[in-house]
Amino acid sequence: MIGDKDISLTFAKGMAVLKAFDAARTHLSIADIAGVTGYDRAIVRRLVLTLVHLGYVRQSGRVFSLTPRVLVLAGGFLQGRGYGKNVQPTLSAHSRHLEEAISLAMLDGLEAVYVAHGDVEDRPVSIGFTIGSRIPLLPTAIGRALLGFASDDIRDGALSEAPAEQFTADTITDRAAIAEAVAASGRQGFALVDNEFEPGVAALAVPVGRPGNVLAAVGISGPREAFSAPEHVERARRALAGCASALEPLLAD
Amino acid sequence: MIGDKDISLTFAKGMAVLKAFDAARTHLSIADIAGVTGYDRAIVRRLVLTLVHLGYVRQSGRVFSLTPRVLVLAGGFLQGRGYGKNVQPTLSAHSRHLEEAISLAMLDGLEAVYVAHGDVEDRPVSIGFTIGSRIPLLPTAIGRALLGFASDDIRDGALSEAPAEQFTADTITDRAAIAEAVAASGRQGFALVDNEFEPGVAALAVPVGRPGNVLAAVGISGPREAFSAPEHVERARRALAGCASALEPLLAD
DNA sequence: ATAAAAATGTGCGTTTATCGCACAAACCGA
DNA sequence: TCGGTTTGTGCGATAAACGCACATTTTTAT
Numbered sequence A, B: 001m002i003g004d005k006d007i008s009l010t011f012a013k014g015m016a017v018l019k020a021f022d023a024a025r026t027h028l029s030i031a032d033i034a035g036v037t038g039y040d041r042a043i044v045r046r047l048v049l050t051l052v053h054l055g056y057v058r059q060s061g062r063v064f065s066l067t068p069r070v071l072v073l074a075g076g077f078l079q080g081r082g083y084g085k086n087v088q089p090t091l092s093a094h095s096r097h098l099e100e101a102i103s104l105a106m107l108d109g110l111e112a113v114y115v116a117h118g119d120v121e122d123r124p125v126s127i128g129f130t131i132g133s134r135i136p137l138l139p140t141a142i143g144r145a146l147l148g149f150a151s152d153d154i155r156d157g158a159l160s161e162a163p164a165e166q167f168t169a170d171t172i173t174d175r176a177a178i179a180e181a182v183a184a185s186g187r188q189g190f191a192l193v194d195n196e197f198e199p200g201v202a203a204l205a206v207p208v209g210r211p212g213n214v215l216a217a218v219g220i221s222g223p224r225e226a227f228s229a230p231e232h233v234e235r236a237r238r239a240l241a242g243c244a245s246a247l248e249p250l251l252a253d
Numbered sequence C: 001a002t003a004a005a006a007a008t009g010t011g012c013g014t015t016t017a018t019c020g021c022a023c024a025a026a027c028c029g030a
Numbered sequence D: 001t002c003g004g005t006t007t008g009t010g011c012g013a014t015a016a017a018c019g020c021a022c023a024t025t026t027t028t029a030t
Helices: A009-019 A030-037 A041-054 A069-080 A083-098 A141-148 A152-161 A175-188 A230-251 B009-019 B030-037 B041-054 B069-080 B083-098 B141-148 B152-161 B175-188 B230-251
Strands: A057-060 A063-066 A103-108 A111-117 A134-136 A191-194 A201-210 A213-223 B057-060 B063-066 B103-108 B111-117 B134-136 B191-194 B201-210 B213-223
Touching (some): A009 B009, A009 B069, A030 A041, A041 A057, A041 A063, A041 B009, A069 A083, A069 B009, A069 B063, A069 B069, A069 B111, A083 A213, A083 A230, A103 A141, A141 A191, A141 A201, A141 A213, A175 A191, A201 A230, A213 A230, B041 B057, B103 B141, B134 B141, B141 B152, B141 B175, B141 B191, B141 B201, B141 B213, B213 B230
Antiparallel strands (some): A057 A063, A201 A213, B103 B213, B111 B134, B191 B201
16 A cells, blocks of 8 residues: 555645546636635646646636647557557447447446547447546446456445446436346346436447456447347347457457 | 746656656656656655556556556546537548548647547558657648648747657658748648658648637548549548538637 | 626745655566 | 665655735626
């Protein structure tokens, strides 16, 4: 465990300021950031000006916003693992073959993060996820696929601590019921979620990796009607499993 | 100008440590990071352990590497501007229509950064760029398209300070000649680069925005033979110009 | 247009966190 | 197994950061 003496408080505060800029908050004043982070206004001022100085944030009057330079930090992760050369083409090829846009996500604490995305023609845009989008674990197919193959401690931790928010009328929020759904996902090697996260939307996901060591999950989503035929679901499941197999060697460190 | 007293040195050091992880360096030891950043080993140790504590970096033995959580920082930029709902679908639709994978990049200091990417069937993967990939300005179509529409000070600064590296035998490295090519790009509203950045590859790019206020650039690349027919280039230019027009309102702050 | 409220800029004394060195311990490579 | 390299750690010194209060600027409401 990292001791207090090994933590740089100033750096941690700085990262909290950087993190204050998110999907819901793009243009923030010093007072806004102080509100979000809880830090004194003078602290926030120095830290955000440091980000401006480094080029990660721009200032327009009293309002600050992120610059594309923050993408370079993500590029450090994606480029370093050859995502552009290997993962993305694999995902794109399987998306075209399945004629569904396949997404790839990874566990990140008590949620998942979109890491890559295959594209296909004329797919309806739902929530509009991008690389870096956060996905709740408990009500989503990708989340349940990840947890179903996660190690015991990670799964149990998420099942007891991840937010169990009501997204639709059908969202299961009872943690015991979610645990059972996750266990079933683990046994059958896929997760199917119907109308629990996005109204009118179903999703199917398959883990990448092996039980106890989940690297990622791949999944598709669409109007729930598209998932009502069992043979269609089975065809999609097989295709996602094929995609997962192809991706596994590319994602192993 | 931000005064020294408004800069947090510790936070700036921390960001330098985070930035040490890049396309070429994914797994780094404390000694490696100290080498890359020039900071004392003890400083580096505290800062990288802070990143581990915050979940952006993982430690395996003596080696540290980025986690998917850094993508969430990028998500702050992408999600906040609706890239998933608006920019990406527009880029994808234009890519399918043109039957070429169109990339979107933005200026970032003395280089450009890939921000989004359209996908098409069976496109050869060249360098394997991803979101966050850095692109040199002087030898690339996207770079020249950006500079051709940039404000005078940005363009002149880049022309004198951006690296003028020799990527191929055909790379123009004479700054006066590059300046002329950039000026031509600005006048004609597009840049065409042939075999200057990737051997055997040509690229075409169009700026998004208006002269003096460039928001981004869109571009395609492929085997130079594909760009040899003037009517093909003109067709692609028109399509990219249409894509740029469609994207402009989406990218304006 | 004006006044009040809110936000920001700034200086600076105080405080705390960070620095950085040296030695011990652990790890790695030959 | 041993030597070289790297890392862990403690801790006194110091620099950086804190944080408060007042001045200034900006914004909002009337």
